[in-house]
Amino acid sequence: MILIMIESQWGSGMDKIIIEGGRRLKGSVEISGSKNASLPCLFATLLTDEPCTLNNVPELNDIDTTCKLLEHLGKKVERKDHSIQVTSRKPLKTEAPYELVKRMRASVLVLGPLLARFGKASCSMPGGCAIGVRPINIHLSSFQALGAETEFSQGMVRLKSNGLKGKKIVLDFPSVGATENALMACVLAKGQTILENVAKEPEIEDCAKFLNAMGAEIKGAGTSKIVVQGKDFLHGATHQVIPDRIETATYLIASAATKGEVELSHTYPKHLKVIINHLIKAGIKIQIKEDKLNREYATIFCKVQKAIKPVYIKTGPYPKFPTDVQAQWMSLMSLADGNSLIQETIFENRFVHAAELGRMGAKIKIKGNQAKVSGSGRLSGAEVMVSDLRAGAALVIAALAAKGKSVIQRVYHLDRGYEKLEQKLSRLGARIYRVHG
């Protein structure tokens, strides 16, 4: 029997990360471009056949999957460092196959642009994942409001329309993906569309900025009401993707958890106000220094002076505390000097990391969507397993702070959202290395 080990550039599914904990992180780390802004912008290139260039795109597994999907649909994708150029090679297909959609839920973002351009689009229904069922009913009701018909067969959702017409649409919930899909559908609809109760995340604003550079007419992105004047076509454009606010939060919390002193560059503190306020409440010293080169960027110094104080958090849609930082915060609270409460209001099953943190000595009691954390001030290394991207980040943070050695399994989840994780942490003094499976 020939065992063919397919070692993708992301490592194999059996890779593990080993961390010798208990070392303070010190030094500076450069934040990468935002995964959750890059993905909708990449799908937005389906709205034109002209060349589009995206800069500051992180090198991640999910970006890889998206480029493969764009190529499957008929796009030519050229990548050089953190820049991606997308042009049309041949007439575009309008169906996203199960093989690629099952790997990444965000593939559902092909629907809006393809429906807008060709009057039809289909993709395999994205499955749920460790953090919840994650339906797409709000996406579909927005398309129906614009005049599309939907049909389900063999696990596929199929959309068709004789031309989308602008409407007033009120989303049942400010879903990030549904906002992005509705936005990409209505930019080519006839007339005006008003989208209300939409997500206000910075990634929405960034996607709208790219669409406007392509010739769309979008006003109000980043607020709960967006007004779009439909156009006949969009042209190519170049766009610089915003920094990753969730990666920034992750390194801030890692620095705090190890009582370190870390400088984070190439990031936007304005996207992290609620995180910074909570870290200050927890006793962490944060200093923000405008970046000399680029007025937009700033450097955040994160330094712990005394013990970490327990701080209650409740997640919610932006600008509330991000659900994507809840797991990392739980690791920090496990090290705090006292009890804290964490309330998760976005996903119904986003405490899976609590059990794994428990293996490292954390004392966490789950009751419905609340987690009570009895901070013990210390954790010990253990063998743990990653269930999803941000749970993985939480386990890495706990392992960095824990006494002794940790072995973290299923690190392919981490490769979806953290660029050069081991390299960045090693440069900050962490004792971390990957063992290929």
Ligand code: EPZ
């Ligand atoms: C985006 O996912 C992010 N992913 C997620 O980040 C993030 O956790 C989430 O927004 C919330 O901020 C990307 O941007 C690629 P939602 P999305 O639609 O769009 C329910 C990460 O770690 N809902 O805002 O899928 C849904 O079940 C990832 O980077 C419906 O009920 O999230 C969830 O409970 C994880 N019907 C809530 O809304 C719908 O049609 C929020 O989901 C759509 C969503």
